[in-house]
C-alpha cells in the first residue's frame with residue numbers, strides 16, 4: 086500500500102494530492118464543492134482514468150450534500166445537474182462516465198425515499214467504486230506475474246501507479262508486483278511529454294517502492310529496445326473499445342509500433358471499468374485536445390519561438406492488432422479481443 090493518498094474522503098471533504106506539484110511539493114487540497122472538483126479534473130490536479138472515476142464518485146457525494154434541495158425529486162434533479170457538469174471535465178477516460186452512471190443508477194432506486202437515504206446511497210456508491218478499483222489493482226498484479234520473466238527489463242509509459250488509480254496501480258502494479266515477488270525487474274520510464282507524467286510521477290512512485298528504474302525520453306524507447314533489449318512493455322488505458330483498440334496517453338501508439346518491430350510483447354493493463362462495450366472500435370473515441378502552451382512551455386518557461394503553433398492531442402489510439410494481451414482484474418484477454426473481452430465479463434467472479 087502506498088504511503089501517500091491521491092484520493093481520500095475525510096468525512097467532510099474530498100482530499101486530493103495536487104499532482105501538478107509533484108515531485109517538487111506534496112500538497113493536499115480539500116474540496117467541498119463538486120464544481121471545483123470538475124475544475125480539478127480538467128486542470129489535472131487529479132488524473133489517470135481510474136482516479137478520475139473515483140474522484141467523480143465523490144464529487145457526486147459532495148453534490149448530494151448541498152443544502153438547496155428540499156425534496157427527494159429536487160435532489161435527484163440536482164444530481165443530474167452535477168453529473169452534466171462533471172461529464173464535461175475531460176472526454177477520453179471512460180471511467181469518468183462509468184462512475185457518474187453508477188451513482189445515478191444507484192439513486193434511481195425508488196426505495197430511496199428520503200433526502201438522507203439518497204445522500205447516504207451516493208456516498209456508499211462512491212466508496213464502492215473506490216474499493217472495486219483497489220481490489221482490481223491487486224488482482225491485476227496477480228494475473229500479470231506469470232507474464233513477467235525473471236530479470237525483465239520493462240518499458241512503461243505515462244503514469245499508472247497509485248496516483249492514477251487510487252491505491253496500487255495498474256500497468257505500474259505489474260512492475261511493483263513482480264518486484265515484490267523478487268523477480269529483479271528494471272523499469273524504463275518514458276518521460277511522457279508534454280506533462281511529464283513518467284518523469285515526474287512514475288519516477289517518484291518507483292523511488293518510494295524501491296524498484297530500480299531509468300528515466301528515458303520518449304524518443305529513446307526504440308533505441309533502448311534495439312540496444313539494451315526490452316522484454317515487455319506495459320501501458321495503461323483510458324478507454325478500450327469492444328474490439329480491443331485502446332486510447333491511452335499520447336505516445337502509446339508509437340511505442341506499440343516500436344515493440345512490434347522488435348518482437349516485444351506489448352501489454353495494455355487496466356480495470357474492466359475502462360472497457361467501453363458501447364463502441365465497436367477506437368475510431369469512436371474522442372481524443373482530448375489540450376492547450377498548446379503545455380507543448381510550448383515547460384514549468385512556465387517558453388521553449389519555442391514566441392508564437393510558434395503547437396498541437397497537443399492528449400491521447401492516441403493503439404489498434405488492437407499491436408496489442409499482445411489486455412490484463413484486467415478478471416484475467417488476461419488475448420486476441421481476438423472482441424470475443425475474449427466479452428468472455429471475461431461473462432465469467433463468474435470468485
Ligand code: MRU
Nearest residue numbers: 132133134243245249321322334
Ligand atoms: O492525461 P492523464 O495523465 O490523465 O492520462 C493518463 C493516462 O493516459 C494513463 O496511462 C491512463 O489513464 C491509465 S491510468 C491507470
